[in-house]
Amino acid sequence: MLQQTTVTAVIPYYHNFLKRFPDVATLARAPLDDVLQAWAGLGYYSRARNLHRCAQDLVRLGGFPLDVTGLLTLPGIGAYTAAAIAAIAFGVPVVPVDGNVERITARLFAVEDPLPGARKQLAQKAALLNVGKASRKRPSDFAQALFDLGATVCVPRSPACVLCPWQAPCEARRLGRQTEFPRKAPKVVRPVRYGVHFLLLDRSGRVLLRRRPPHGLLGGTLELPGPEWRSNRWAVGEIGEEAPFADRQAKTLRALDWRPVGLVKHVFTHFTLFVDLYAAMVDTLPNPREEEGFPAELDDVGRLALSSLMRKCVETGVAGFFGDTPG
Numbered sequence: 001m002l003q004q005t006t007v008t009a010v011i012p013y014y015h016n017f018l019k020r021f022p023d024v025a026t027l028a029r030a031p032l033d034d035v036l037q038a039w040a041g042l043g044y045y046s047r048a049r050n051l052h053r054c055a056q057d058l059v060r061l062g063g064f065p066l067d068v069t070g071l072l073t074l075p076g077i078g079a080y081t082a083a084a085i086a087a088i089a090f091g092v093p094v095v096p097v098d099g100n101v102e103r104i105t106a107r108l109f110a111v112e113d114p115l116p117g118a119r120k121q122l123a124q125k126a127a128l129l130n131v132g133k134a135s136r137k138r139p140s141d142f143a144q145a146l147f148d149l150g151a152t153v154c155v156p157r158s159p160a161c162v163l164c165p166w167q168a169p170c171e172a173r174r175l176g177r178q179t180e181f182p183r184k185a186p187k188v189v190r191p192v193r194y195g196v197h198f199l200l201l202d203r204s205g206r207v208l209l210r211r212r213p214p215h216g217l218l219g220g221t222l223e224l225p226g227p228e229w230r231s232n233r234w235a236v237g238e239i240g241e242e243a244p245f246a247d248r249q250a251k252t253l254r255a256l257d258w259r260p261v262g263l264v265k266h267v268f269t270h271f272t273l274f275v276d277l278y279a280a281m282v283d284t285l286p287n288p289r290e291e292e293g294f295p296a297e298l299d300d301v302g303r304l305a306l307s308s309l310m311r312k313c314v315e316t317g318v319a320g321f322f323g324d325t326p327g
Helices: 007-020 024-029 032-039 046-061 079-090 099-108 119-129 133-137 139-152 171-175 236-242 298-303 308-321
Strands: 192-202 206-211 259-267 272-282 294-297
Touching (some): 007 032, 032 046, 099 119, 133 139, 192 308, 206 298
Parallel strands (some): 192 272
Antiparallel strands (some): 192 206, 259 272
């Protein structure tokens, strides 16, 4: 949970997650929808899917692999996580390289190449820190000491070099350039994408939902139907062609009266998304084909595996449709 998310945001999710899934076996047995619902709001849903798959693999294996190579075979466990588990849980003398360790290493060796391109070089140099008695005899303490050194002393803006146990060998301090490292490549302007999603309700209080593909952005979560997001905004004249059941209306359904009910802005790591929302109501939701989705009780939406984006879309759409000011 702490990868890509702050401690403050994670704490309530962490306690709730452990309450629902207190051990690996319970997590492995749980339906994926339950795991995604518990994760909803944290983003990066591939983490939740991988966590679920990892628990299932561990049950089949009978426990955790005890070395980095074995840990790397588990779903969702990359180089940093494998090294962290190996060092902290199993006492393997390896150096887990997180952002704090990257910063310490970049300053110790005055690495001029900018991030993110310098990550491989920094990992290689970080391995050189693992040469003392403490790192070999107490790998868990050494790894966590590195994390704490970066979090409390070798901090990004005003490093407390006078308190640092490695001030003597630090090349950046010798050069008087501590705050210049690690160097970073210029930020790329975040692109903008546009979507349109449809809130189709019926008079019994149901809403049409569908499941996103299992892989990719927001994979496996539930959403309001809509076309693929794109780089230009959808024109009003295109809306009818993209709406649910559009290809069936001429034969079996009357043309639905889609009304604009709001605009949702959502910021992802790599782009900003604007979603135009349209809503309509029918007496009874038609029986959808599998690719069109399925009806769900609107009152149950809060307990389903919707992403925070789609929760905003549902809330904004309902408020706009029933006369409140759209969000």
